[in-house]
Amino acid sequence: MILALAGGVGGAKLVDGLAQVLAPHELVVAVNTGDDFEHLGLQISPDLDTVMYTLAGVANPVAGWGVADETWGFMDALEKLGGPTWFRLGDRDLATHVERTRRRASGEPLAAVTKDLCARLGVRHPVAPMSDDPVRTLVRTGGSTLEFQQYFVREKCEPQVQGFEYEGAPRAQPSEALRAALESSSLEGVVICPSNPYLSIGPILAIPGVPGALKRCRRVIAVSPIVAGQALKGPTAKIMNELGVEASPVGVARYYGGVIQTLVIDRADSRFAPQIEPLGVQAVVSDTVMQAQADRARLAAECVALIRRAGAQPQRLRA
């Protein structure tokens, strides 16, 4: 069984690939909830939704969030009523948030709600939040500390980042699915998907017990979200530059240092391999840009093969 750690769009694509090449019992997906927030009285879990919609085949392929064939009557009417419209909620997407909020208010944990919503949408592979406990990513900027969605959506990632806090993480427990996967004797390895290290994976690594379990696993591979100095989507490269970190796979390898054994980097970045290996991280060159559905499956199959090969040759990992 493979455990995947994922955040938003890039992560969801690789998760989709893993779901194509692994049976439901061979995969567990643990998703960042650090950018969850309450808006309009609704409990919104953007990364869980992106993974769920992607696996269900209903994700909006253009926006990178929400569902395809969406309508906007709610948003249009809300604007006429003077309501807040900086966070866009489509009519169909809204049902997810309303139903999640309703069930959580009735006492169901986030993991249980997630499991059921995924089942309703036909998702066969297990998807779980990283935790049932609230963790909130805060962004320290020059002027002030912003809640993640304020930084990400309302301020369009414009403020210069000085650092992050994962509020609640020190007291959070891994979700039952994540804990069971990390402790399972069937765990073959872990794939850290090409999501933003600070915003998507950082919150998961901030949960007590998770980094230690990953270190013990020793078959953890990450796919670099940085290709040719840029993130394919989102502010990863901009944030790395602002933090004074090299926006390259080397910076990614340093961030994940001690936790991963292997970093899959794009062919465009093959020149960085010699700088990565001295960090104790094996660099594997591949095509990491997932444009078509088949790209997802191919990259996922490569990740699985790397883990299984490492399982057969454990000494390779201790290089």
Next chain:
Amino acid sequence: MILALAGGVGGAKLVDGLAQVLAPHELVVAVNTGDDFEHLGLQISPDLDTVMYTLAGVANPVAGWGVADETWGFMDALEKLGGPTWFRLGDRDLATHVERTRRRASGEPLAAVTKDLCARLGVRHPVAPMSDDPVRTLVRTGGSTLEFQQYFVREKCEPQVQGFEYEGAPRAQPSEALRAALESSSLEGVVICPSNPYLSIGPILAIPGVPGALKRCRRVIAVSPIVAGQALKGPTAKIMNELGVEASPVGVARYYGGVIQTLVIDRADSRFAPQIEPLGVQAVVSDTVMQAQADRARLAAECVALIRRAGAQPQRLRA
């Protein structure tokens, strides 16, 4: 200034007529909130919305609730997620409930939210809830006591009614707009719109102080919601039959006895006039079925004229 008391569809039509023939400063509309309820975590005020949408010219003319040109993406997606779908919420309509809920959660009273939502939709005449305090109409049936929307929507008014309770009414204060209108020296009279007496007007009359103020006003006219033994919309006649009350303007006159001086009845019911007058209620025959926009204005103008004539000839009312 005229005060109108209104509930759902029939009431909203006459309110619309009054708004056509009276300037904004000449009309105050107080609306039933006994059928307000919480659903999907949202605070829903069906009668306030029907009046607001009708005055804004955006009401759905077919359904009798919600807005015209509605879309149903939310409801369709909610059904796929296994959420409760017995109460239909259109995408545009949903914005009203979400925004009302959000503002009330932030501490704004219902009257303030109502005032602002109406202003946003271009409603110029003042519309207020009967009270800022929660009043919940409960329907006693053979088997059990049902919340109003369960009776009305989910059970489709099928259970046999034994009586009503207006939970919270004994502790409710009239809203500021209703109280000010009832106490105003400018109050010329009150129009009880053709709404369900038990479900729409009964809750308003259950608020302490309201019946007494209406009695002191002495220029209160009602328009019968029963025409030719039937309600034009809704379960009024069915309920009257189940309560053993004659489903005719006579039954309506008895219900409002002591509060109204005049009952406007339809031409189809003119034969009932001799049975109404002995109850101390003047019966005025008119065409009460409001099919076109012009019907609303004509009936409203007749109601206003009756009040103003009564003001000129107060002894007529004491007949």
